[in-house]
Amino acid sequence: QLSHTPPQLRSPGNEGTTFPGKHCSEPAHQTSPFRVRRRAFRRGAREGLRCSSGISRWDLRARVGAARPGLTAEEQEAEKRRSVVVEKELELEFDLGNLLALDRNPPPAAGLRGAGPQREAQLLALARDNTQLLVAQLWELPAERAGGAGGPLVARLPEPTLRLPREKPPPRPKPPTRWEQFARLKGIRRRKRTSLVWDEQAKEWRRRWGYRRAGGDPARAWLAEVPEGADPEEDQFARLRREKRERVARNELNRLRNLARAHRAGAAIPAAPLHPTGHQSKEELSHVARVARVSTASLGRFQPRLPKEPAEPPSRSGGKKRRFEPLLGNLAAERSRQLQLLKDMGSKKPVLDITRAVNKQLRQEEAEAAAAKGKKQSQRGKRGRRQQRTGRSSKKSAARRHQQRPAGSGTGGSKRKKA
Amino acid sequence: MDPLDRVVKPKTKRAKRFLEKREPKLKENTKIAMLIKGGNANLRVTEVKNITRPFEDQTSLEFFSKKSDCSLFLFGSHNKKRPNNLVIGRMFDYHVLDMIELGVEKFVSLKDVKNSKCPEGTKPMLIFAGDMFDVNEEYRRLKSLLIDFFRGPTVPSIRLAGLEYVLHFTAVDGKIYMRSYKVLLKKSGCKIPRIELEEMGPSLDLVMRRTHLASDDLYKLSLKQPKALKPKKKKNISHDVFGTTYGRIHMQKQDLGKLQTRKMKGLKKRPAEKAAEDSGVSPKKSKSA
Numbered sequence: 001q002l003s004h005t006p007p008q009l010r011s012p013g014n015e016g017t018t019f020p021g022k023h024c025s026e027p028a029h030q031t032s033p034f035r036v037r038r039r040a041f042r043r044g045a046r047e048g049l050r051c052s053s054g055i056s057r058w059d060l061r062a063r064v065g066a067a068r069p070g071l072t073a074e075e076q077e078a079e080k081r082r083s084v085v086v087e088k089e090l091e092l093e094f095d096l097g098n099l100l101a102l103d104r105n106p107p108p109a110a111g112l113r114g115a116g117p118q119r120e121a122q123l124l125a126l127a128r129d130n131t132q133l134l135v136a137q138l139w140e141l142p143a144e145r146a147g148g149a150g151g152p153l154v155a156r157l158p159e160p161t162l163r164l165p166r167e168k169p170p171p172r173p174k175p176p177t178r179w180e181q182f183a184r185l186k187g188i189r190r191r192k193r194t195s196l197v198w199d200e201q202a203k204e205w206r207r208r209w210g211y212r213r214a215g216g217d218p219a220r221a222w223l224a225e226v227p228e229g230a231d232p233e234e235d236q237f238a239r240l241r242r243e244k245r246e247r248v249a250r251n252e253l254n255r256l257r258n259l260a261r262a263h264r265a266g267a268a269i270p271a272a273p274l275h276p277t278g279h280q281s282k283e284e285l286s287h288v289a290r291v292a293r294v295s296t297a298s299l300g301r302f303q304p305r306l307p308k309e310p311a312e313p314p315s316r317s318g319g320k321k322r323r324f325e326p327l328l329g330n331l332a333a334e335r336s337r338q339l340q341l342l343k344d345m346g347s348k349k350p351v352l353d354i355t356r357a358v359n360k361q362l363r364q365e366e367a368e369a370a371a372a373k374g375k376k377q378s379q380r381g382k383r384g385r386r387q388q389r390t391g392r393s394s395k396k397s398a399a400r401r402h403q404q405r406p407a408g409s410g411t412g413g414s415k416r417k418k419a
Numbered sequence: 420m421d422p423l424d425r426v427v428k429p430k431t432k433r434a435k436r437f438l439e440k441r442e443p444k445l446k447e448n449t450k451i452a453m454l455i456k457g458g459n460a461n462l463r464v465t466e467v468k469n470i471t472r473p474f475e476d477q478t479s480l481e482f483f484s485k486k487s488d489c490s491l492f493l494f495g496s497h498n499k500k501r502p503n504n505l506v507i508g509r510m511f512d513y514h515v516l517d518m519i520e521l522g523v524e525k526f527v528s529l530k531d532v533k534n535s536k537c538p539e540g541t542k543p544m545l546i547f548a549g550d551m552f553d554v555n556e557e558y559r560r561l562k563s564l565l566i567d568f569f570r571g572p573t574v575p576s577i578r579l580a581g582l583e584y585v586l587h588f589t590a591v592d593g594k595i596y597m598r599s600y601k602v603l604l605k606k607s608g609c610k611i612p613r614i615e616l617e618e619m620g621p622s623l624d625l626v627m628r629r630t631h632l633a634s635d636d637l638y639k640l641s642l643k644q645p646k647a648l649k650p651k652k653k654k655n656i657s658h659d660v661f662g663t664t665y666g667r668i669h670m671q672k673q674d675l676g677k678l679q680t681r682k683m684k685g686l687k688k689r690p691a692e693k694a695a696e697d698s699g700v701s702p703k704k705s706k707s708a
Contacts, residue, residue: 083607098570099577102562103548109591123598124616127587130546131602132614135582139611143579156576163642164567167450167490168443168512170645 084136086129094137097160101134175265177258219244253362441488445645449572450509452491453483477515485513491568501628509567511633511641519561520628524594532620537584537601542571544582544602549590557630558590580604585616595625 093102107126113119141155176184183189199206199214206214224236294300325334344351429435440448480492494506501522508518529536545566552562569586582602589596600616607613633641655667680686688696 077609081607081609081611083613084609084611097573098566099542099544099582100566100570101544101546102552103546104550104553105548106550107548107589107591113592120618123587123589123596124600124618126548126589127546127585127598127600128614128616130548130587131544131585131600131616134544134546135602135604135614136611138577138579138582146576146578152581153579154576155579157574160573162563162566163644164563165509165511165516165638165641166643167447167510169640170643171443171445 084132086132088129088133092130092133094134095160095162096137096141097158098162099134099138099157100162101130101137103130175262178254178261445647450491450567451487451489452493452568453487453489455480455483455492455494456496480508480515481510481513484510493568504628505625507564507568508631509564511637515631516633516637516641517560517564518631519557519564520630521595521625522628523623524626525622525624527620527622529620532618534617534619535601536619540571541581541584542574542577543569543584543586543599545569546585546587547590548587551590552588557627557632560630560632561595561627562588584619593626595627597621597623597625 088103088105090104093104094100095102103126108122138155141157143153143155145151146154193208195208196205197208197214198204201216202214206212208214219240224240226232226236230236293303296303429438480494484490484492490510492506492508492510494508496504496506498504501520503523503526505521505523506518507521509516547562547565551558553559565588582604585600585602587596587598587600589598599619599621601619603615603617604612605615632638657665659665
């Protein structure tokens with residue numbers, strides 16, 4: 001009943017004045033209403049006011065407040081704050097970022113056990129007190145007027161402190177591509193290049209790459225060089241187009257390979273922590289079953305077989321053990337195998353595993369390209385390399401070199417390609 | 420392979436954006452809840468084929484969660500054994516993390532209470548009262564779950580006059596009383612307003628039935644914060660038990676020779692002295708020379 005204050009207590013002159021101090025954290029202002037009341041009572045007694053049993057406490061307090069306009073400032077403040085003060089045995093915990101308050105005081109169980117309306121009233125009183133405390137905390141936050149002086153008062157909330165489970169696990173870092181792995185191994189760093197370069201012919205700054213690029217698009221060039229020792233009848237434009245197409249296709253293939261490798265790596269990681277959620281993938285389950293099977297004293301040798309399990313005892317690593325056929329046994333199968341072998345040897349058509357063949361071919365091509373590149377570099381020798389380095393050092397000369405390349409394509413004996 | 424586990428390569432920009440929205444993020448989006456109606460007696464005819472029972476089989480729930488990208492669910496059902504059943508739960512990585520079954524003993528809906536309501540989308544103030552929410556492990560999880568469910572979006576600031584909705588949970592005698600009130604801010608004469616509450620509905624009396632809580636390992640895993648979000652430690656700053664901040668700063672030694680003292684005619688430098696100083700011979704150097 002302490003938190004309810006009769007309205008006549010509030011003096012109209014003091015309405016609107018602000019209370020400067022902090023609400024809950026300052027012990028100096030935490031004089032309990034009990035104590036304040038007792039003091040007021042004593043003061044009343046000193047003045048000769050008689051407190052008869054017919055006058056209720058509220059009335060007395062109101063009369064005292066009215067009779068003593070000359071209270072000290074501290075007491076006046078205490079008087080005003082009485083309507084917003086709530087006493088609790090244990091302090092509440094607050095998480096203002098979530099607008100959350102935790103009241104650890106055990107609620108009065110006796111009152112809540114009773115009939116409907118009484119319980120509702122109890123709950124309402126409890127909720128009111130807790131809300132009052134939470135609101136007091138919120139009003140202490142640094143506030144400002146949104147949108148100028150006339151706007152609504154807006155309090156800045158702190159970050160929520162209560163930690164709640166995430167919706168999804170934190171994002172994993174992307175696995176590095178093949179090139180990134182290699183670059184890391186060799187210590188190659190990306191260097192920043194400006195996107196605009198000076199085009200000497202157009203006399204303006206143009207993009208280094210893409211639409212309206214500096215030096216013109218090589219795919220739309222009207223002149224193509226015939227390399228030394230090339231077939232003079234060959235269409236050089238067609239050759240350039242074909243090479244470009246091949247480069248694009250190879251790049252796409254590498255990209256897909258990187259994707260596949262990343263996916264495989266991503267699938268391999270969650271196999272380690274097995275979540276007890278009741279839902280695992282097939283691979284995870286089979287792995288666990290395999291491990292469990294061989295985890296006996298006899299390494300799973302005498303373990304009874306499950307209905308669809310293969311006859312051979314599983315190895316710990318999950319691989320297959322090599323087994324030889326018995327020397328004497330199924331003669332018909334042996335005969336058919338030998339005949340098949342002879343047929344394969346005699347036929348003109350080779351037995352071809354396409355995937356393997358394609359991979360072999362690709363690897364061979366890559367090796368050749370790498371060898372040719374190395375050879376070229378060694379041919380160029382020290383001089384060529386030094387030139388390259390000086391060119392890289394300054395932007396201007398790089399731009400100049402860029403300009404010279406298409407112009408001097410007819411004269412230059414060695415065609416240097418940067419791919 | 421599960422059809423949802425494939426490498427999905429988006430064909431359009433829009434599809435790509437959609438997939439990116441669902442990817443795990445450093446700073447997560449607000450959790451979305453799905454409210455599911457279970458195999459009810461009235462609806463038995465229509466739904467007899469696909470009755471969901473979350474405590475027996477979670478796969479259908481997980482499927483729904485993955486389809487709709489929702490991580491919170493509220494599942495209502497009613498049968499003879501467990502009348503007026505409400506299952507509240509949350510997902511982590513599309514798997515059920517916590518799930519708590521609550522029986523509804525009394526229910527007063529929003530429409531039953533004839534009072535003014537607060538506008539939709541108001542961020543509620545949440546208050547939990549009772550020592551049970553702190554002592555009992557199941558109640559602690561329920562508290563966390565309810566906060567997750569009702570807290571709404573995380574906002575940097577809030578309009579103080581717009582705080583008009585309180586959800587109050589009280590745990591006494593094995594029952595949980597959920598009450599929602601509208602807040603009336605009254606003048607009190609000082610800065611903090613006096614609070615009056617008004618019953619608004621819905622209000623529920625709940626009892627806890629079955630629970631399915633995540634193991635400590637999994638729960639810990641779900642609480643794990645990414646490294647990038649953790650606050651960086653500031654160097655050379657420390658705090659003591661009283662909250663005082665100590666810092667170490669580095670300063671150069673002050674040259675007392677150039678200190679400006681009282682200005683008097685007698686202390687004024689003569690032109691010859693001024694010229695000597697301007698030539699740049701510092702007293703230190705002259706000493707060593």
